[in-house]
Amino acid sequence: MIPTFRNGSLVCSTLLAAGPLLAAPSVTPGFNATDAGFKFDKVDPPALNDAAAKGTFSIIDGDRDRNSADLSALNDGKVPNSADQPQSNFFFAMNTDGGRLGLDLGSLTAVKSIGTYSWHGGGRGPQVYSVYGANGKAKDFNASPTRGTDPRSCGWELIAEVDTRPKSGKGEGQHGVEIANRGGRALGNYQHLLFDIQRTSPDDAHGNTFFSEIDVIDARGPEIERIKPPEKIVKNYKSADGKYRYIIDSSKAPALTEWCEKELLPTIEEWYPKLVEMLPSDGYRAPDVVIFEFRDDMGGTPAYAAGNKISMSAPWFPGQLQREAKGCVVHEMGHVVQNYWRARQTNRNPKPTPGWITEGICDYIRWFLFEPESQGAHVRNVNQARYDASYRVSANFLDWVCTEKDKDLFKKLNAAAREGRYEEKLWKEWTGSTLEELSEGWKKDVEKGKR
Ligand SMILES: [Zn+2]
Structure with missing residues (x-):
């Protein structure tokens, strides 16, 4: 049988x-x-x-x-x-x-x-x-x-x-x-x-x-011990004004649960609403629920955002708590607020936003507004000073334009990107100079070591 x-x-x-x-x-x-x-x-x-x-x-x-x-x-x-x-x-x-x-x-x-x-x-x-x-x-x-x-x-x-x-x-x-x-x-x-x-x-x-x-x-062996399924650690927070809800899932990084509540949450509570305010556009409402989830299957990627969810690398974060951890989350919250994929729903012929602008805005906010003291976006190598080099370098360029020409330029850039109407000629409209002219002016300051 x-x-x-x-x-x-x-x-x-x-x-x-x-x-x-x-x-x-x-x-x-x-x-x-x-x-x-x-x-x-x-x-x-x-x-x-x-x-x-x-x-x-x-x-x-x-x-x-x-x-x-x-x-x-x-x-x-x-x-x-x-x-x-x-x-x-x-x-x-x-x-x-x-x-x-x-x-x-x-x-x-x-x-x-x-x-x-x-x-x-x-x-x-x-x-x-x-x-x-x-x-x-x-x-x-x-x-x-x-x-x-x-x-x-x-x-x-x-x-x-x-x-x-x-x-x-x-x-x-x-x-x-x-x-x-x-x-x-x-x-x-x-x-x-x-x-x-x-x-x-x-x-x-x-x-x-x-x-x-x-x-x-x-049948005659010892009492069987079995593997224990990992515990789910999901915490739910509401902002003081009741506007936003933040969900932090540290199941894959239990050792970071306390850090999340004591260190990361205050940064989230301060900066998410700030980002929403900094990056407005007509009729736009940013997600009011943001999910933060640690994962252990992200390879070498420290973090990324998709929709209203931020995935964070469980192996990467522990070594970065005093260094890049919070700034990285601020950057990703920037993407949640940006919501540039929305352009496809609101604009019949959306123009694609170049990646250096999407990343440049998030890194500009991170390095020049959130943690300027870290000087993390200082251009160390003049040869790398290209406005479209993305991330920190583009952030440095954006900061130069905001400082020299128009402090709200990144807001205009964001609104255009979200609405699918970014074009290079907008730079001239906004600043009186073309993108290339702005780039030349910025590079001169980089060469002088001012950036
Ligand atoms: Zn990014």
Whole structure:
């Protein structure tokens, strides 16, 4: 008799902000990186002190992908914390159809249950495999039967067949499987397990499952400890005048929670309304809810804004608390207020705003109004003094024009950009000089070391 297996597929979606748990096979496309932790309805999270943790995995057939972690990822008790972490998962090579994994438990074990866990934001989430068990005592026992050999012909018995693929869709998300007998009777006495793993789609070269952890629970083993899903830390603040709401999600950077409340929040409360006031345009209302979220999957990007949400790099911020952290958030709040993608809705023929203006305005506010004492936008290399060099250099140019010609110039620039009507000739209209003439005047001051 084949035991039952419980399939706890967790599929996350950015549409479902609260991250409800959905049972397969109802599949919601998309992915929500904040829902790490392999928390399922009916399947427990991965175990830390199970029998597989002391066992030895081996590849019996097939090849490890060169981007895969080594086999220890399967029993190290560590799981990935986002949907595309090849270095935290074991998976078979591209262009191959899975393979066979062996697990030697070291001694005969009353196997109560087997748990397998995987996670991917695409088609490598679901699991498709057969698992066999052996006590290793059969006369014809072969510990490493390759694909051409039916394990049942050499001392193995089939324990279960698993397939967590949804009826439709790719099944992106976290998958967890528990194989156990109803009523708790052990699956059998085994020293060896064999996983015959297939890829999730015959025509997907990248279809090999990202296996995060494999557990074997010993019926006579210690009480099982399991990984704890990361705690959600989301704080909600209302501005004193009730106009704005700020949501700070430090779940991915718990150590920064206190800094956020004591240090960052006062900066947000002072500067968000200031930015709104500084960057007006006719009929425009800036977002009144701003979300600040730490993330750990941003690569080398310290922070970015999209709509009313600011993503902040959890690994980058801790080293910057006394340096660039607050200024960086002020810059990103500038983008939330700018809202330049709005031009497409309000203007039938919006003119694109050059990136150096978008970034230059945010860096101008940051370096010349928020933290002028840091002198962070001083032009150190004269050869880099190009007005459109973006960020700090463009900020320096904007500050020069605001100082020399019109202190409100950046406001005019912002309104034109937001309304999709920025053109180079506006500089002449506003200042009496062309952009090139302004640039020449600015460069002279840069050369004199005044900038
Ligand atoms: Zn920016």
